[in-house]
Amino acid sequence: xxxxxxxxxxxxxxxxxxxxxxxxxxxxxxxxxxxxxxxxxxxxxxxxxxxxxxxxxxxxxxxxxxxxxxxxxxxxxxxxxxxxxxxxxxxxxxxxxxxxxxxxxxxxxxxxxxxxxxxxxxxxxxxxxxxxxxxxxxxxxxxxxxxxxxxxxxxxxxxxxxxxxxxxxxxxxxxxxxxxxxxxxxxxxxxxxxxxxxxxxxxxxxxxxxxxxxxxxxxxxxxxxxxxxxxxxxxxxxxxxxxxxxxxxxxxxxxxxxxxxxxxxxxxxxxxxxxxxxxxxxxxxxxxxxxxxxxxxxxxxx
Amino acid sequence: xxxxxxxxxxxxxxxxxxxxxxxxxxxxxxxxxxxxxxxxxxxxxxxxxxxxxxxxxxxxxxxxxxxxxxxxxxxxxxxxxxxxxxxxxxxxxxxxxxxxxxxxxxxxxxxxxxxxxxxxxxxxxxxxxxxxxxxxxxxxxxxxxxxxxxxxxxxxxxxxxxxxxxxxxxxxxxxxxxxxxxxxxxxxxxxxxxxxxxxxxxxxxxxxxxxxxxxxxxxxxxxxxxxxxxxxxxxxxxxxxxxxxxxxxxxxxxxxxxxxxxxxxxxxxxxxxxxx
Numbered sequence: 126x127x128x129x130x131x132x133x134x135x136x137x138x139x140x141x142x143x144x145x146x147x148x149x150x151x152x153x154x155x156x157x158x159x160x161x162x163x164x165x166x167x168x169x170x171x172x173x174x175x176x177x178x179x180x181x182x183x184x185x186x187x188x189x190x191x192x193x194x195x196x197x198x199x200x201x202x203x204x205x206x207x208x209x210x211x212x213x214x215x216x217x218x219x220x221x222x223x224x225x226x227x228x229x230x231x232x233x234x235x236x237x238x239x240x241x242x243x244x245x246x247x248x249x250x251x252x253x254x255x256x257x258x259x260x261x262x263x264x265x266x267x268x269x270x271x272x273x274x275x276x277x278x279x280x281x282x283x284x285x286x287x288x289x290x291x292x293x294x295x296x297x298x299x300x301x302x303x304x305x306x307x308x309x310x311x312x313x314x315x316x317x318x319x320x321x322x323x324x325x326x327x328x329x330x331x332x333x334x335x336x337x338x339x340x341x342x343x344x345x346x347x348x349x350x351x352x353x354x355x356x357x358x359x360x361x362x363x364x365x366x367x368x369x370x371x372x373x374x375x376x377x378x379x380x381x382x383x384x385x386x387x388x389x390x391x392x393x394x395x396x397x398x399x400x401x402x403x404x405x406x407x408x409x410x411x412x413x414x415x416x417x418x419x420x421x422x423x424x425x426x427x
Numbered sequence: 428x429x430x431x432x433x434x435x436x437x438x439x440x441x442x443x444x445x446x447x448x449x450x451x452x453x454x455x456x457x458x459x460x461x462x463x464x465x466x467x468x469x470x471x472x473x474x475x476x477x478x479x480x481x482x483x484x485x486x487x488x489x490x491x492x493x494x495x496x497x498x499x500x501x502x503x504x505x506x507x508x509x510x511x512x513x514x515x516x517x518x519x520x521x522x523x524x525x526x527x528x529x530x531x532x533x534x535x536x537x538x539x540x541x542x543x544x545x546x547x548x549x550x551x552x553x554x555x556x557x558x559x560x561x562x563x564x565x566x567x568x569x570x571x572x573x574x575x576x577x578x579x580x581x582x583x584x585x586x587x588x589x590x591x592x593x594x595x596x597x598x599x600x601x602x603x604x605x606x607x608x609x610x611x612x613x614x615x616x617x618x619x620x621x622x623x624x625x626x627x628x629x630x631x632x633x634x635x636x637x638x639x640x641x642x643x644x645x646x647x648x649x650x651x652x653x654x655x656x657x658x659x660x661x662x663x664x665x666x667x668x669x670x671x672x673x674x675x676x677x678x679x680x681x682x683x684x685x686x687x688x689x690x691x692x693x694x695x696x697x698x699x700x701x702x703x
Contacts, residue, residue, distance in 0.1 A: 324518075326511070326513050326514075326515040327515055327516065327517040327518065329477065329511070329515050330509075330511065330514075330515030330516060330517070330528070330581075330584075331517075331528060331531060332477065332504070333475060333477055333504055333508075333509035333511075333515070334504065334505060334508070334509075334528060334529050334530075334531055334532060334584065334585075334587075334588055335501040335502060335503070335504035335505030335506075335531065335532030335588070336501070336528070336531035336532060336539075337501060337531075337536075339536050339539065339540065340528075340531040340534075340536075340539050343539060343540055344517055344520070344524075344528050344531065344539075345517060348517050348518075348519040348520050349517070349518070349519060
C-alpha cells in the first residue's frame with residue numbers, strides 16, 4: 126500500500142514539475158513580448174513623467190488666453206464676460222461665433238453616421254446568414270462571405286476613406302462609404318455569431334414543413350435574432366458618430382474638416398468649442414440610444 | 428403505404444438506427460416505443476429526411492424518398508408533417524403566422540419574405556386552429572402560450588401542410604397529463620377523420636396501447652417488436668425496456684387517466700405498475 130502511495134507521490138511530483146516548467150516558460154515569453162513592445166514604442170517611464178506636467182499647459186491655454194500677441198492673458202471662464210456679446214473676448218458668444226458652421230457640419234456628421242450605419246447594417250444583415258455555420262450554407266460560400274467580412278472590417282476606416290476620396294472626390298460620400306464598409310464587416314460578424322447562437326428548434330420546424338433556405342431564415346431566424354441585431358446596430362451607430370468626426374481629417378466630410386483646420390491654425394478657442402460640442406453631441410446620442418436599446422432588450426426577454 | 432427498408436443511421440461509431448424495416452399501410456396509427464436513446468427520434472427524422480440515412484431506403488407509395496433533393500425533398504417534407512416534442516414554433520411570431528408557416532412549401536418567396544398570405548390561406552389556418560380549439564389565440568404570441576397550447580398550434584401548422592402522414596416525435600413528453608390527452612385525442616381524430624397515417628414516438632406504454640392500432644418497439648436501434656397492442660406481452664415488454672427498474676420509470680411516466688376503464692392496461696394483464 127505504502128509502495129503504491131510512494132509511486133503516486135513520485136508521479137505527482139513529476140507532473141507538477143512539468144506543469145511548473147510550462148508555466149514559467151509561458152510567463153517568460155509573455156514578459157519578453159511586453160518588454161519588446163515597450164522598447165519598440167518608447168513607452169518609457171522617464172518620458173511619461175516628463176510629459177505629465179505639460180498636460181496642464183494645453184488647458185492653461187484654454188482657460189487663459191492672450192487676446193493678442195504680447196498682451197496680458199485673460200481668464201476664459203469668468204462671470205463678468207462669459208455672457209457678454211459677440212464682441213466681448215472670451216464670452217460664450219465669442220467662442221461659438223461660428224456656431225452656425227459647426228452646427229451644420231455636426232448635423233452632417235450625424236447624418237453620415239446614420240446613413241453609414243443603415244448601409245453597414247443592411248449589408249451585414251444580408252451576409253450574416255450565409256456566414257453563419259448553422260444554416261447549412263455551402264462551405265465555399267460561407268468561407269468566402271466570412272473572408273469578405275474580415276477584409277471589410279480590418280482596413281482602418283481613415284485609410285479606406287483616403288482611398289475612396291480618389292474615385293468619389295472630397296466630401297461626405299467617401300466618408301459614408303468608408304464607415305459603411307467597416308460597419309458591414311463588423312456587424313456582419315456580430316450578426317452571424319447571433320445567428321449561430323439562435324435556437325435551432327424554430328428553424329428545424331420551418332425546414333420540416335418543407336420551407337427553403339429563405340423561408341428558414343425569414344421565419345426560423347429573423348424573428349428571434351432581430352431584437353439583438355437592432356441593439357447591436359444602435360451600438361454601432363454610437364461608434365459611427367465618433368468615427369465620422371474623424372473622417373473630415375482626410376477630407377471625407379463632417380465636423381472633422383473644421384476641426385483639422387482650427388487645430389492646424391492653433392486657434393485654441395475654436396478647438397475647445399468644437400471639442401465641447403462633439404463631447405455633448407456624442408454623450409446625448411449615447412444616452413438616447415442606450416435607452417432605445419434597453420427597451421429592445423426588454424422586448425427581447427419579455 | 429410507407430416502407431422502410433434496412434434503414435441505418437450512424438453517428439460516428441454509434442449506431443442510432445440499425446437496419447429498421449417496416450411497412451405501414453395508409454391510415455394506420457402506429458406508436459413507436461422504446462427507452463430514451465433507442466433510436467425512435469432518429470427513425471422518425473429519417474422518414475422526412477431532417478436526418479439523412481447512412482444506408483437503406485424509405486419508400487412512400489413506391490417512390491424512393493431517400494433519393495430526393497432540393498425542391499422535391501422539400502415537397503416530400505411538406506407531405507410528411509412533423510410534430511416535435513418541443514413544438515418548434517417560432518416564439519416571437521403570433522399563432523396565426525406560425526400556423527401559416529405550414530404553407531411555406533407552396534408560398535413563393537416574393538410573398539413569403541414580406542409575410543403576404545392569401546385570404547384562402549388565412550381561412551385554412553383559422554379552420555385548422557379552430558379544429559384544435561385554438562382559434563381564440565390566433566393573435567397571441569406563440570411564446571405566451573402554455574406547452575399544451577403550443578403543441579396544438581404545432582398540430583394546426585402540420586395540418587396546414589395538407590400532409591399525407593404525420594410524424595409525431597414524443598409529442599406529449601413535455602406536457603402534463605391533461606394536455607397530453609388533448610394532444611393525443613387530436614392526433615387520433617386526424618387519423619380517424621382525415622385518414623392520415625400517424626407515426627407517433629411515445630415513451631409510455633399505456634398511451635401507445637390506448638391510441639395506436641399497432642406498436643413498434645425499438646431497442647438499441649433495432650425493431651424488437653411489431654404487432655398489435657394485444658400481442659405486447661410481459662416478456663416482450665421486458666425485452667424492450669430491459670429487465671430492471673429503469674424500465675418501470677419509462678412505463679409509468681406521464682400516464683393519462685383512462686376515459687373508459689374497459690380498455691385499461693389491466694385488460695392485457697399488465698398494468699403499468701405491475702409490469703416489473
